[in-house]
Every structure is written in structure tokens, then in C-alpha cells.
Amino acid sequence: MGAMNEQALAKYTNNFLREVEERVEEGEWVKMCMQCGVCAGSCPFGPDWEHSPQKIFMMIRAGKRDEVLSSDSMWMCTSCYNCVVRCPRELPITQIMHGLATYAQRLGLAPKMNPTRKFSLLFWDNCTRTGRVNELKLALGLYFMDGLVAGIKKAWAMRNTGLGLLMAGRLNPFEILKGHECKDKAGIQRMLKKAYEIEEKRRGFAK
Amino acid sequence: MTEVVATSQTIVVVGGGISGMTAALEAAECGRQVLLIEKTPALGGRTALLYRYFPKLCHPTCGLEINLRRLKSSRNLRVLTMAEVTKITGARGDYSVSLKLSPRYVNENCTACGACSEAVEAAIDNPYNYGLSKMKAAYLPHAMAYPQRYVLDPSIVGTPEGEKAKAACKYGAIDLGMKQETLEIKAGAVIWATGWQPYDAAKIQPYGYDRYPNVITSLEFERLADPHGPTGGKITRPSDGREAKDIAFIQCAGSRDENHLRHCSRICCMASLKQTQYVREAYGEEGKSTVYYIDIRAIDRFEDFYRKVLADKTVRFVKSKPARIAEDRKTLDPVIHGVDTEGYHRYASRHDLVVLAVGMEPAVKGADIPHEIVADSSGFIESAASGGFFGAGCASNALDVNRSVQSATASALRAIQVVRKSDRVEA
Numbered sequence: 180m181g182a183m184n185e186q187a188l189a190k191y192t193n194n195f196l197r198e199v200e201e202r203v204e205e206g207e208w209v210k211m212c213m214q215c216g217v218c219a220g221s222c223p224f225g226p227d228w229e230h231s232p233q234k235i236f237m238m239i240r241a242g243k244r245d246e247v248l249s250s251d252s253m254w255m256c257t258s259c260y261n262c263v264v265r266c267p268r269e270l271p272i273t274q275i276m277h278g279l280a281t282y283a284q285r286l287g288l289a290p291k292m293n294p295t296r297k298f299s300l301l302f303w304d305n306c307t308r309t310g311r312v313n314e315l316k317l318a319l320g321l322y323f324m325d326g327l328v329a330g331i332k333k334a335w336a337m338r339n340t341g342l343g344l345l346m347a348g349r350l351n352p353f354e355i356l357k358g359h360e361c362k363d364k365a366g367i368q369r370m371l372k373k374a375y376e377i378e379e380k381r382r383g384f385a386k
Numbered sequence: 387m388t389e390v391v392a393t394s395q396t397i398v399v400v401g402g403g404i405s406g407m408t409a410a411l412e413a414a415e416c417g418r419q420v421l422l423i424e425k426t427p428a429l430g431g432r433t434a435l436l437y438r439y440f441p442k443l444c445h446p447t448c449g450l451e452i453n454l455r456r457l458k459s460s461r462n463l464r465v466l467t468m469a470e471v472t473k474i475t476g477a478r479g480d481y482s483v484s485l486k487l488s489p490r491y492v493n494e495n496c497t498a499c500g501a502c503s504e505a506v507e508a509a510i511d512n513p514y515n516y517g518l519s520k521m522k523a524a525y526l527p528h529a530m531a532y533p534q535r536y537v538l539d540p541s542i543v544g545t546p547e548g549e550k551a552k553a554a555c556k557y558g559a560i561d562l563g564m565k566q567e568t569l570e571i572k573a574g575a576v577i578w579a580t581g582w583q584p585y586d587a588a589k590i591q592p593y594g595y596d597r598y599p600n601v602i603t604s605l606e607f608e609r610l611a612d613p614h615g616p617t618g619g620k621i622t623r624p625s626d627g628r629e630a631k632d633i634a635f636i637q638c639a640g641s642r643d644e645n646h647l648r649h650c651s652r653i654c655c656m657a658s659l660k661q662t663q664y665v666r667e668a669y670g671e672e673g674k675s676t677v678y679y680i681d682i683r684a685i686d687r688f689e690d691f692y693r694k695v696l697a698d699k700t701v702r703f704v705k706s707k708p709a710r711i712a713e714d715r716k717t718l719d720p721v722i723h724g725v726d727t728e729g730y731h732r733y734a735s736r737h738d739l740v741v742l743a744v745g746m747e748p749a750v751k752g753a754d755i756p757h758e759i760v761a762d763s764s765g766f767i768e769s770a771a772s773g774g775f776f777g778a779g780c781a782s783n784a785l786d787v788n789r790s791v792q793s794a795t796a797s798a799l800r801a802i803q804v805v806r807k808s809d810r811v812e813a
């Protein structure tokens with residue numbers, strides 16, 4: 180994190196809730212949570228993650244900045260929207276969870292070894308490069324994420340699925356060389372750059 | 387034909403529950419002419435269907451009895467039952483009210499001897515037990531009903547059953563030829579006291595009220611506990627009639643929820659606290675109540691009652707709004723799933739019976755009143771542009787009986803101010 184960002188964050192010392200409200204997507208909703216527990220009880224992850232949305236929102240209010248931003252819970256959310264449809268206060272819970280994950284990533288505080296984080300980065304990089312998702316490269320990148328040996332093992336385990344996709348015409352082996360692209364690749368990149376700029380300004384990020 | 391004398395000095399009160407009765411009596415006892423209009427065949431409203439009142443756990447019949455005595459001795463008060471308002475036009479001090487009167491098929495000669503009911507065999511769903519039991523199609527609404535006059539259900543009129551009832555009556559009280567009537571009357575002020583209705587529990591999908599027999603509403607639970615109710619006062623399970631000793635109460639069922647009712651219904655925390663004491667009364671130390679709540683709202687002096695229940699070892703409190711209810715296929719036991727806010731523990735708790743503390747919504751939503759009124763976002767009445775139209779009791783807000791009565795008294799005072807003004811104009 181650059182010195183400018185350090186400076187931008189200084190005003191939030193001891194007020195993590197305000198930081199989330201101003202800098203995280205849909206963060207202004209967090210204060211509306213009444214801690215009823217419906218989202219936590221509705222989440223299919225149930226006992227399998229440490230911090231349910233309810234708990235995350237309480238931790239934000241309690242100023243537990245490090246625990247929240249380094250939590251892997253936000254990265255586990257599957258966007259099933261069970262919590263959103265049931266929340267009596269209509270909090271956009273799924274969006275807040277993803278907003279927190281993005282924010283943590285930007286500050287470099289997200290858990291490094293979390294597989295969903297790695298996948299997200301891989302996916303984003305893959306699809307913004309050409310404006311199209313290159314399925315083959317994405318899959319291979321995913322398999323070899325944990326090293327060569329692990330990758331070969333995974334690819335071998337998945338060989339029948341791959342073959343099936345190939346037969347159905349859903350996977351083109353020549354994608355490994357070039358892959359299909361958008362017509363105006365440069366246009367896409369310009370658009371994304373602008374979007375980053377706007378977002379950074381709005382959320383108070385220094386370049 | 388029904389004859390009604392009403393002028394621009396008359397106060398019309400719509401709805402004969404505790405609020406409407408109170409408003410009507412207060413105004414009549416101040417010497418004002420009052421016409422009380424009730425949709426059903428008897429006065430009393432929802433309170434007549436409660437087993438006991440919080441916080442003193444006294445019987446609702448007691449308060450009802452006092453009001454009925456006042457009503458019988460008042461010369462200024464006229465009651466019309468089975469009557470509905472279809473239209474109101476005009477403004478403060480000068481309203482025209484259109485009424486529709488449904489036939490009761492029983493006239494003033496009725497002595498409430500009950501012979502017609504014995505003679506009739508046809509049965510209908512008993513609305514006073516929320517359809518949990520059946521009753522004869524010739525009936526007295528409930529023991530305290532005013533007027534003490536039987537009613538024939540329209541479904542048996544024109545059938546041999548209707549003739550059976552008529553033949554059984556020794557007093558010539560049954561008139562099968564009665565027709566629906568319409569009336570047009572004058573009024574100076576209108577008090578709207580149409581009360582509340584329970585929020586439709588089936589709309590709270592994850593709780594399965596429409597799917598699981600052992601998930602019931604707090605209103606149905608009042609009837610189960612009442613000796614005049616469908617089980618004769620035994621607290622049993624609808625699925626198998628077994629004694630329900632382990633009972634869960636789920637608070638805010640439909641209230642404080644943007645997907646359902648936005649407002650806090652205010653009385654349901656106290657109602658559930660009261661109902662835990664029905665369980666204790668029925669089963670002593672063997673009974674077990676669990677209250678699932680967001681926070682307990684026992685306002686003002688009700689706090690004492692809450693403290694008393696907190697000290698009761700048969701009652702457990704779980705700070706959590708349950709996420710969903712499932713059902714054990716074999717036993718049909720409801721199983722509540724959720725996360726406890728005090729410690730974030732996950733639970734899946736089995737109970738014999740689940741009672742949903744359903745929310746209150748206005749019986750006649752603002753938009754359905756045949757007159758232009760101002761209502762809040764939940765449909766409770768605030769006022770009317772025409773100036774002489776007032777909400778009272780649960781038609782104006784989610785209130786307990788005590789606060790309903792206060793609100794009704796206030797509305798009577800406002801209505802009197804209106805008709806006093808029109809006195810002077812005409813003098």
C-alpha cells in the first residue's frame with residue numbers, strides 16, 4: 180500500500196465501520212443489520228466457515244479490522260442469495276460480502292492461500308485480457324495453481340470431463356495457442372481503465 | 387325495514403370491538419347520539435377470542451361484561467350488527483353514510499333458547515375458533531355474544547335444514563324471508579374502529595405454516611388454551627392430538643420485516659410471554675416453553691411481567707430469529723434451524739409444537755375504506771382530509787387493549803368536538 184493510501188486511511192483510525200461505509204461497495208448498509216441471525220442460519224455454508232455475514236457485520240461494528248479483512252469467509256460466498264431474500268432489513272448481503280473481499284484484495288490483506296481468491300484473480304485476468312474467457316487456459320491455470328505435480332494429478336483426474344467437453348464442441352484445443360478475442364480489445368481495456376479511475380476516485384483511493 | 391334516526395349531530399362508530407364499544411359508550415354517556423356498526427353478528431371483536439389478558443391474566447369476559455352493562459343502560463346508543471359501511475361522502479359535520487345490512491334470519495323475539503341449533507344438523511367451520519372446529523349452522527356466536535340472539539348461516543336458508551330450524555322455534559323468531567337491506571344515514575363525525583387482522587402466516591415461506599400441521603399461530607394457540615375452544619382447553623398437537631408440552635414461540639413472525647410487515651406489532655412479545663404461562667398452567671414443571679426473539683419489547687409497566695417470566699425455570703429464551711423450520715417426517719415434530727446471536731451457535735431444535743407470534747395489520751387497510759383518508763405505510767389510519775373522521779384502537783395502530791381503550795376515548799372526544807360545532811351552526 181502506497182503512502183497516499185496510508186494517509187487516506189488515517190482518518191478511519193478506530194472507526195472501521197465508517198471506513199467500510201465509505202470505501203466498500205454497499206458498505207453503507209452494514210449499520211442497518213439488526214443481528215437477527217436469519218442470514219447466518221440460511222447460508223448453505225452453515226458450520227463450514229468461521230464468519231457468517233451476521234458475524235462479519237458485528238465484527239465491523241466492533242472495529243475488528245484485521246480479522247474482517249483477512250477472513251476467508253467473504254471469499255467462500257457462493258452468491259446463492261438465500262440470505263438476501265430472507266433478510267428482514269433487506270441488506271444486499273451478497274454484494275457486501277463481495278465488496279469486502281474486493282476491498283481486502285486491494286489493500287493486500289486478503290488471505291494469500293485462499294483458492295477462491297486465486298481463482299477470482301485468474302478469471303479476471305483471463306477474461307479482461309482479450310474480452311473473452313479462454314476456458315482452456317483458465318482450466319489449466321486452475322489445475323496448475325498449486326504447482327506442476329498437483330496440476331498433472333488434477334488434470335488426469337478430470338480427463339473424462341475434458342474429453343466430454345471436447346466432444347461436445349465446448350472446448351477447443353487450439354485455444355491454447357491464441358484463443359478467441361473481442362473485436363475491439365483495446366476498447367475494452369480503455370473502458371476498464373476508465374471504470375477503475377471512477378471507482379478509485381469515488382472510494383478515495385490514491386493511485 | 388330497519389329504522390334508524392340519525393342527524394348531523396350523530397356520531398357513527400364503525401367496528402364493535404373493545405375500541406368501538408368504548409368510543410361509542412364514552413360519546414353516548416356524554417349525551418351524544420351514537421350509532422355503532424358491527425360487521426359480524428355480535429360485539430366484542432378479537433378480544434372475545436382471547437383466553438386471558440396480559441399482564442394480570444384476567445379473563446376478557448370481565449371487561450366485556452362491564453361494557454355490555456353500560457351499553458344496555460344507555461339511551462343514546464343504537465347498535466346495528468351484521469352491518470357494513472359501503473360509502474361515506476361529505477365532510478366534517480355533514481356526512482352521508484351508506485350501509486348494507488345482511489340478514490340474520492332471526493328477529494327480536496329470539497330468547498336464545500337454542501332449540502333451533504339442536505334441530506339443525508348442518509355444520510360450518512367455526513370462525514370463532516379460526517376454523518379449528520365446526521359448529522351448527524344455527525348458532526350463537528359465543529357465550530358472551532351481544533345481542534344474545536341466534537343466527538342462521540345463509541347456506542341453510544332455502545333448504546330443509548332452514549325449515550327444521552324454523553319448525554323448532556316456539557317464539558316465531560325465525561324469519562326465512564329476511565333480505566339484505568341498504569340504508570342511507572346522516573352523521574356529523576365518523577370513528578373508524580375496525581381493528582386488526584393477523585398477518586397471513588402462510589406468506590412466511592421458510593416457516594411452513596401452510597405445510598406443517600404442528601406450526602400454528604398465536605391466535606390459534608389462544609383458542610387451544612381456552613376451555614370454550616376447540617379442544618376444551620387442552621393444549622394438544624393438531625397432527626395427532628398428543629399433549630404438546632415442549633412449545634416454541636417464534637417472535638416477529640411477519641413483523642419488523644421489509645418482506646412482510648414493516649412495523650413492530652407491539653403486542654406479540656407480551657402475548658407470547660403470557661402464553662408461556664398457559665403452558666405452565668397446563669403442565670406445571672413438565673411444560674417447557676422456548677421463546678425465539680430478536681429483542682423482547684415489553685414496554686412500560688409490562689417490564690415487571692417480563693421479569694417474572696424470565697425467572698420462570700420452564701421458560702427458555704433464545705436470542706435469534708430462526709432461519710427456517712423443517713419437519714421430522716416420521717413424528718411430524720417441527721425442527722427449528724438458526725444461529726444464536728449470543729455466541730453465534732448453530733442450532734437445530736426439535737419441539738412438539740411451534741407457535742408463530744404473527745403480526746397485526748389493520749383489518750381494513752387504509753385503501754379499502756370507502757372514504758378518502760390518510761394512512762401510514764402499513765395502512766393504519768392517521769386522519770382524513772374531510773376533518774371529521776377519526777381512527778380508534780387497532781385500526782389506528784398496533785395496540786394492546788389498554789392503549790386501544792385510551793385511543794378510543796381520545797377519538798370520542800374529537801368526535802364530540804365536531805358535533806358540538808355543528809350544534810352551534812344549526813342553533
Ligand SMILES: Cc1cc2nc3c(=O)[nH]c(=O)nc-3n(C[C@H](O)[C@H](O)[C@H](O)COP(=O)(O)OP(=O)(O)OC[C@H]3O[C@@H](n4cnc5c(N)ncnc54)[C@H](O)[C@@H]3O)c2cc1C
Binds near residue numbers: 404605750780
Ligand atoms: C395473540 C394475541 C394475544 C393478545 N393478547 C392480548 C392481551 O392479553 N392483552 C391485551 O391487552 N391485548 C392483547 N392482544 C391485543 C388485542 O387483541 C387488541 O388490542 C384488541 O383486539 C383491539 O381491539 P379493537 O377493538 O381495536 O379491534 P378488534 O378487536 O379487531 O375489533 C374490531 C371490530 O370491528 C369489526 N369490523 C371490522 N371491519 C369492519 C367493517 N368493515 N365494518 C364494521 N365492522 C367491522 C370486527 O368485526 C370487530 O368486531 C392480543 C393480540 C394477539 C394477536
Ligand code: SF4
Binds near residue numbers: 213217218219233
Ligand atoms: S438477516 Fe439481515 S438483519 Fe439479520 S443478521 Fe443478517 S444481515 Fe443482519
Ligand code: SF4
Binds near residue numbers: 261263
Ligand atoms: S449469498 Fe453467500 S453469504 Fe448469502 S447465503 Fe449464499 S453463500 Fe451465504
Ligand code: SF4
Binds near residue numbers: 492496497559560
Ligand atoms: S331462534 Fe328461536 S329457537 Fe333459535 S334460539 Fe332464538 S328463540 Fe330459540
Ligand code: SF4
Binds near residue numbers: 639641654683
Ligand atoms: S412486539 Fe415483539 S414479537 Fe411483536 S413485532 Fe414487536 S418485537 Fe416482534
